[in-house]
Amino acid sequence: MPERDDKRLRILMAGGGTGGHLFPALAIAGGLRHMDDQSDIRFIGSRFGLEARVLPEENEIFYPLNIRGIQRGLSPVAITRNILFPWRMARSFFRCHAIIRQFRPHVVVGTGGYAAGVPLLVAQQRGIPTLLHEQNSYPGITTRRLAKRATLICLTYESSARFIPSDDWTVTGNPVRFSRDIPGRQAARKRLGLPARRQVLFILGGSQGSRPLNRHFLKHWRIYTEDMGAHLLWQTGPRDIERISKAVADDKKVTLVPFIHDMAAAYIAADLVVCRAGASTIAEIICTGRPSVLVPLPSAAADHQTQNAMALVKHNSARLVTQSSLPDGAMEKTVKQLIRYPDRLRAMRKRVQSLAQPDATTIIVNHILRMAEA
Secondary structure, three states: OOOOOOOOOEEEEEOOOOHHHHHHHHHHHHHHHHHOOOOEEEEEEEOOOOHHHHHHHOOOOEEEEOOOOOOOOOOHHHHHHHHHHHHHHHHHHHHHHHHHHHHOOOEEEEOOOHHHHHHHHHHHHOOOOEEEEEOOOOOOHHHHHHHHHOOEEEEOOHHHHHHOOOOOEEEOOOOOOOOOOOOOHHHHHHHHOOOOOOOEEEEEOOOOOOHHHHHHHHHHHHHHHHHOOOEEEEEOOOOOHHHHHHHHOOOOOEEEEOOOOOHHHHHHHOOEEEEOOOHHHHHHHHHHOOOEEEOOOOOOHHHHHHHHHHHHHOOOOEEEOOHHHHHHOHHHHHHHHHHOOHHHHHHHHHHHHOOOOOOHHHHHHHHHHHHHHO
16 A cells, blocks of 8 residues: 555545546545645545546556446346355455555545445544535435435535435535636647537547447437538447447548547537536536537436436526437437527527536535544
């Protein structure tokens, strides 16, 4: 394990699995370092999650746990993983005790995901202050189970409070990883090699990509590039990049990437975003003021992605297309109604910008610093 400096502020960030849990953790860590550049911030998560790839690339100290969430379905792989779950949980529990005993964090911050539960539980057992950040309108199981013993729960939506068994909560908004690094439109397009004048449609299925969105655009991409005259910036996810690349070949009106690191540039470069309605995606759309067509994940717990989407739809700053309506032409119709009318897009940009919570990271960081000093 890396050595500990007892004179520095020590914070352990627990969370991940998907970008929706990892990227708020990175945003909070960045905010802490902005306030105290001597702070010692480390991450703990699953070696199977997105964090295992992203955090080493970010030169972060990362403690991987050999843990997976409960798998749905009855496939042989799912059954095997679920059989191994108690063993993985026990091993992770003892590893977390060793990590926390050696590092002795002043505060453990949880941003959700199955990998956050064990380190937060161990921290609470050892009497270490814990702060939970909940991104979604319907809190995840980690927040619901550990809220009662948490020092503070930071919510994105006030409506989430009715689902948690604690009065120690506050509404902060959702931290965005790039709130201090938002380029101008032309600079963003230059960074990404996109055309300066053509309208750009940004297709974003989350950090792993979305199979239903990829299937739709793989079948109909020429409608958007030829009939509507748009350039597609398409984050496919790593699973589908090869298959889609072969189909699209070298069409100059399509830019394919498996994963985008410079998300600020991607949003700013876009005239319209087509995406899921995960909490972090919604926060990034609001932060960058982008009009969007939202396709909620229908299997999300308590249909929370639809609830996330409605926060924008009710303000007429986004449109909602259900996944079930994709085969019926709803996406083509909706995008056409927007991308051909720049005035509509400008009006949507103004409305979505009015929803911004630019101080979310700072508010959460100040809570963490107060907890560390207590």
